[in-house]
Amino acid sequence: MSDGQRLIIAVDGPSGSGKSSVCRAVAGQLGAAYLDTGAMYRAATWYCLAQGVDLDDEQAVAVAVEELPLKISTDPEHQVVMVGSTDVTGAIRETRISERVSEIATNRPARALLISAQRRLIDESGYIVAEGRDITTVVAPDAQVRVLLTASAEARLRRRGLQLGGTETAEALKRQVIDRDTRDSTASNFTEAADGVAVLDSSDLTFQETVDTLIQRVHQVSAEPLSTPSAGASRGESR
Numbered sequence: 001m002s003d004g005q006r007l008i009i010a011v012d013g014p015s016g017s018g019k020s021s022v023c024r025a026v027a028g029q030l031g032a033a034y035l036d037t038g039a040m041y042r043a044a045t046w047y048c049l050a051q052g053v054d055l056d057d058e059q060a061v062a063v064a065v066e067e068l069p070l071k072i073s074t075d076p077e078h079q080v081v082m083v084g085s086t087d088v089t090g091a092i093r094e095t096r097i098s099e100r101v102s103e104i105a106t107n108r109p110a111r112a113l114l115i116s117a118q119r120r121l122i123d124e125s126g127y128i129v130a131e132g133r134d135i136t137t138v139v140a141p142d143a144q145v146r147v148l149l150t151a152s153a154e155a156r157l158r159r160r161g162l163q164l165g166g167t168e169t170a171e172a173l174k175r176q177v178i179d180r181d182t183r184d185s186t187a188s189n190f191t192e193a194a195d196g197v198a199v200l201d202s203s204d205l206t207f208q209e210t211v212d213t214l215i216q217r218v219h220q221v222s223a224e225p226l227s228t229p230s231a232g233a234s235r236g237e238s239r
């Protein structure tokens with residue numbers, strides 16, 4: 001990327017499709033920043049639970065998310081999530097958070113606050129791979145590269161099982177992957193590609209093949225002449 005050029009790579013997809021691992025690897029190989037927006041919803045959940053906020057109380061959750069002292073790194077090689085002075089990088093991955101995070105994701109005011117924070121982080125970076133559930137459609141719909149990363153339910157359950165070391169029962173995996181997607185899909189559409197969004201089905205691809213396919217897509221798009229310069233580019237921003 002040359003100075004002054006902006007390139008936003010937006011990736012959405014269901015749980016276990018490989019968004020975090022694939023996007024982190026792609027960002028590392030491209031020398032781009034990386035934003036895990038799911039980690040922001042998880043940190044908000046951790047904070048609300050730590051503060052004893054009733055997650056059914058929409059207003060109380062919104063107030064807590066507004067004051068959330070969140071710092072998230074966008075370095076793909078060094079992912080750290082801080083809430084105030086507490087490092088929650090590991091804690092936000094615990095099952096107790098995975099099982100409650102949809103309650104924050106479906107809270108409209110909380111969602112609006114987190115979306116604004118995500119847009120700021122993307123704008124500050126300028127060259128970034130951002131992944132989640134609504135990046136291609138809501139957070140950065142004018143990203144130059146927009147991809148829906150999918151995989152069959154069978155592949156996603158198998159991958160999540162392996163990722164968790166084979167310790168989870170089939171029922172627990174279903175709760176964490178399929179049931180969470182069902183709840184989250186009431187807040188955003190990450191099962192069908194919106195207009196202009198390319199589908200990358202990784203069901204029969206290895207991890208490296210998936211990374212390579214996404215990088216090819218980025219190279220393909222960045223070789224095309226830019227039709228409409230983004231707002232950031234016109235302000236001369238660069239990484």
Ligand SMILES: Nc1ncnc2c1ncn2[C@@H]1O[C@H](COP(=O)(O)OP(=O)(O)OP(=O)(O)O)[C@@H](O)[C@H]1O
Nearest residue numbers: 015016017018019020021159163202205206207210
């Ligand atoms: N193409 C692939 N082939 C095999 N394994 C893969 C592939 N892509 C990702 N994985 C593995 O699947 C697991 C789940 O991937 P990852 O955590 O990146 O998914 P995710 O979409 O970010 O899930 P969530 O939204 O629930 O956080 C990881 O262990 C990852 O290494």
Ligand SMILES: Nc1ccn([C@H]2C[C@H](O)[C@@H](COP(=O)(O)O)O2)c(=O)n1
Nearest residue numbers: 037038039041101105132133134184
């Ligand atoms: N852009 C996003 C990102 C995430 N979420 C919600 C949905 C998930 O249940 C939760 C955690 O995400 P994960 O770490 O599993 O990718 O956050 C969302 O609604 N929108």
